[in-house]
Amino acid sequence: MPDHICIRVDGVEHRVGAGTSVAAALWNAGVRAFRVSPSGAPRAPACGMGTCFECRVTIDGRPDTLSCQTPCREGMEVRTAHEA
Amino acid sequence: MKRERTEVLVVGGGPAGLAAAEAAAGAGRSVMLLDDNPRLGGQLWRADVRDAQSPHGREVDGRRRRLAAAGVVVRMATTVIDAEAPTRLWAHCADELLHLHADRVVLASGARELLLPFPGWTRPGVFGVGGLQALVKAGLDVDGRRVVVAGTGPLLLAVASALRRKGAKIVHVLEQTSRARLARFGLGLWRTPSKLTQGLSLMLRGGALPLRAGAWPCEAHGDPTLRRVTVTDARGSTSTIECDLLACGFGLVPQTRLARLLSCEVDDGVVVDALQRTSVPNVFAAGELCGIGGHEKALVEGQIAGLAAAGQLRSARALAGSRRRALAFARRLARDFALRDALRRLVTDDTIVCRCEDVPWSHVRDHTDARHTKLTTRCGMGPCQGRVCQPALAYLLGHGPDRPRPPLRPVPLGVLAELRTTIEGTAR
Numbered sequence: 001m002p003d004h005i006c007i008r009v010d011g012v013e014h015r016v017g018a019g020t021s022v023a024a025a026l027w028n029a030g031v032r033a034f035r036v037s038p039s040g041a042p043r044a045p046a047c048g049m050g051t052c053f054e055c056r057v058t059i060d061g062r063p064d065t066l067s068c069q070t071p072c073r074e075g076m077e078v079r080t081a082h083e084a
Numbered sequence: 085m086k087r088e089r090t091e092v093l094v095v096g097g098g099p100a101g102l103a104a105a106e107a108a109a110g111a112g113r114s115v116m117l118l119d120d121n122p123r124l125g126g127q128l129w130r131a132d133v134r135d136a137q138s139p140h141g142r143e144v145d146g147r148r149r150r151l152a153a154a155g156v157v158v159r160m161a162t163t164v165i166d167a168e169a170p171t172r173l174w175a176h177c178a179d180e181l182l183h184l185h186a187d188r189v190v191l192a193s194g195a196r197e198l199l200l201p202f203p204g205w206t207r208p209g210v211f212g213v214g215g216l217q218a219l220v221k222a223g224l225d226v227d228g229r230r231v232v233v234a235g236t237g238p239l240l241l242a243v244a245s246a247l248r249r250k251g252a253k254i255v256h257v258l259e260q261t262s263r264a265r266l267a268r269f270g271l272g273l274w275r276t277p278s279k280l281t282q283g284l285s286l287m288l289r290g291g292a293l294p295l296r297a298g299a300w301p302c303e304a305h306g307d308p309t310l311r312r313v314t315v316t317d318a319r320g321s322t323s324t325i326e327c328d329l330l331a332c333g334f335g336l337v338p339q340t341r342l343a344r345l346l347s348c349e350v351d352d353g354v355v356v357d358a359l360q361r362t363s364v365p366n367v368f369a370a371g372e373l374c375g376i377g378g379h380e381k382a383l384v385e386g387q388i389a390g391l392a393a394a395g396q397l398r399s400a401r402a403l404a405g406s407r408r409r410a411l412a413f414a415r416r417l418a419r420d421f422a423l424r425d426a427l428r429r430l431v432t433d434d435t436i437v438c439r440c441e442d443v444p445w446s447h448v449r450d451h452t453d454a455r456h457t458k459l460t461t462r463c464g465m466g467p468c469q470g471r472v473c474q475p476a477l478a479y480l481l482g483h484g485p486d487r488p489r490p491p492l493r494p495v496p497l498g499v500l501a502e503l504r505t506t507i508e509g510t511a512r
Contacts, residue, residue, distance in 0.1 A: 019133030020223030028225045032208040032309045039442045042308055044208035046439070046472075048218035049127055050120060051196045053468040054439060064467065064494070068219065069161075071122055071133075 007076040022067035022078060023048070023055045034067065036081040043081075057081075085181045085506055090116040090157070092393045093173070093184055095164055095342065096192030098126020099379045100371025100386035102147045104190045107390025109154035111399075116184070117156055118175060120163040120493070124148055126194050127214055128379045132221045166490035166503060170346045170367045174503060176495050181502050188366045188393040191343050191354065192386060195336035195372035198475050201437050201445065202430035203303040205332070209310030213333035217243045220250055227251030230326065232313050234258035234301045235333040236421045238269075238378075243331060244293050255327050256294050258315060260334070261421050263297040269420035302430050304330055318426070334423055337475045338373040341488045358407070359400050360389035368393050377414030384410050428480055437480075438473040440466020448477065454486035467494050 004015050007022075009029055016025040023045045026034060033042030034055050045055035050069045058079040059065040067078070092108040094101045097119030105117045124144050125131055131141035151158060162177040164184075171189050175182040197212040204210065211219065213235055220226055231252045233244040236259060244257045259266060296315075302322065303314040314324045338353040349355040349363035353375040360368045370389035371382035384406045391400035431437070433446040443463040451457040454464065454474055463477070464470030470486060477483045491500060 017134060017223055021133075021219070024219050024223035024225075027219070028223070034208075037206070037436075037439070037442050041206060041442070042208055043206060043439070045219060046199065046206075046210065046215055047197060047212050048215035048222070049196065051468065051471045052199070052215075052439065053466070053471075056467070068222070069120070069122060 005072055005074040007072050007074075007078060009078045010080055016072050018072075020072050022057070022059060022065075022070045022072055022076070024068075025072050026055075026057070026067060026078065026080065031080050033081045085183060085502060087183045087185065088116065088157075089185050090114050091187045092116075092190065092390070093171070093186035093188070094118070094190045094192060094390075095173075096126065096194055096371070096373075097121070097124040097158070097160070098192060098194045098371065098382065099128055100194070100382035100389070101126070101190070101192035102129075102144075102151070103383045103386030104192055104368075104370055104390035104393070105151055105156050106147065106154065107387045107396075108190070108394040109151065109156045109390075111391060111394035111396045113394045115151075115154075115156045116159065116186070117151070118159045118162045118164065118184075120161065122161050124158065124160065127218065128382070130218055130221050133223050163493050164342055165492050165495055165499075167342075167345055168507070170364050174490075176491075176493070176499055179496060179499060181499055181506070183506070188368065189346075190360075190386075190389045190393050191346075191348075191362070191367065191369040191373060192371045192382075192389075193339040193342055193373050194382075195338050195376055196471065196475075197333040198335050198337050198479065199332070199472055200334050200427055200430065200476055200479065201435050202301065203432055203435050204305060204310075206436050206439055207304050207306045207308055207310045209306065209328065210304050210330045210332060213237075213239050213243050213331045214336075215333065216329065216331040217246060220247060225250075226329065229253065229328040230255050231329045231331060232256045232258065232301065232315075232325065232327045233331045234260075234313075234315075235331075235335070236260045236423065237333075237335050237417070238421075239333065241293060241295065247331075248293075252329075254293060255325055256296060256299075256315065258299045258301060259295060259297045260300040260424055260427060261297060262318075265420045266297045269416060272416045272420070300427065300430075301330065301332055318424075334427065334479075335421060336372060336376045338375065340373055340485070341492055343367075343369060343373065344485070345488045345490065345492065356385075358388075358404060359392040359397065360385055361392065375411075375414055376417060377410055378417070381407075381410035381414055423479065431480065437476065438463040438466065440468050440472075443473075449481070451481070452483075454478075454483045457483065458486060469493070 166174040370385035
């Protein structure tokens with residue numbers, strides 16, 4: 001398994017450690033608005049274990065995917081609320 | 085849709101589920117184990133993606149190999165969404181609908197963190213304690229970050245020292261319980277030798293962790309990302325500290341949703357007898373969902389449940405002594421880390437209670453039960469299905485949980501349609 005893989009976050013390429021979850025990769029890349037709440041507030045992961053649904057983003061075209069439950073894969077395309 | 089048959093179905097791949105699967109397989113049963121996480125180990129044994137040699141990673145690897153050798157079928161990223169009967173469950177995995185038919189079911193769905201609302205708790209940078217720990221193990225970088233760890237329970241010190249090993253600067257560890265109760269808990273550890281060594285090694289490794297008992301966060305400030313936390317205590321004195329991350333968790337709550345869907349009796353957790361049998365025939369439960377007590381309780385309960393589900397009652401009963409000791413520890417945990425009333429008064433009128441739907445405290449505080457709150461305010465109607473706000477409201481207002489409704493987790497419409505068609509087809 002390679003040490004690093006590349007994913008694209010809102011169109012920008014990021015190098016992340018192999019095995020990193022999408023949530024951790026996005027936070028490390030400086031993303032703070034994973035989703036936007038109904039009243040317009042930015043939200044980021046809280047529970048880290050698939051419970052709170054605050055970390056949901058669009059992964060490879062699939063909306064509302066829990067980024068904390070998804071490991072990064074080479075070439076993955078992630079869209080956050082920032083882009084929506 | 086795919087149909088699968090097994091003698092023993094274990095739901096949950098943390099310590100309890102792993103122990104149950106191994107025990108049932110060792111007794112010669114065909115076993116299938118499901119977990120909705122991408123990796124085995126649950127929360128307590130979550131592996132660190134940057135450290136293949138971590139003790140938890142090695143423990144889980146060893147157990148995975150033993151399960152494979154015993155022919156246990158392990159299905160990860162698989163979630164039970166509905167039940168046709170207590171031993172006939174519908175599960176969902178990568179858009180595939182699975183119909184699972186077992187003779188016995190062992191529930192080991194664990195616990196989640198109790199996150200309590202206070203002003204600013206929805207800001208990016210505010211996490212659960214186990215939540216931040218899980219994200220760090222999944223690669224979130226805390227090197228050089230100033231972190232406040234707050235809430236209650238032995239998890240606080242464990243997580244604070246783990247974060248420090250990753251380079252975080254621990255500004256404060258705020259434990260809501262009093263110094264006296266904390267001391268009583270510390271003394272009680274002498275009665276559980278393995279817990280004692282665990283606690284001692286924690287303190288030694290932790291060195292001088294800046295622990296403050298009888299204090300808790302009352303507001304998180306930022307623009308909107310977290311920048312500062314205001315801390316208060318029993319005397320009402322407050323101070324505001326700069327930090328980058330706040331990890332705040334007020335203990336754990338059993339995940340009883342599936343057990344309740346199967347009509348198992350539940351009080352503080354799923355009610356079980358000495359053989360881990362629930363009130364529903366052929367359904368067993370083990371670990372944190374029967375009451376919070378840590379991994380030693382989970383392991384012995386899992387072993388008992390696995391043996392009992394396999395019909396090895398004599399071997400299961402032989403573990404009664406270990407189970408009793410683990411339950412005594414669970415009682416001390418509940419007593420010494422009981423939440424103080426002041427935590428009920430952190431919410432203000434405009435504090436968000438339901439994070440999914442942005443429902444503020446002023447909209448929910450006069451409601452008397454979870455169902456009514458949900459129908460009139462949308463609190464609990466979002467994708468988390470009340471997983472965060474319902475336990476918070478149970479604490480703040482004494483609401484009982486709402487009746488669980490399938491699907492137990494959000495699924496794509498196509499899966500829901502397939503489930504519906506299949507159920508109707510079966511009915512005809």
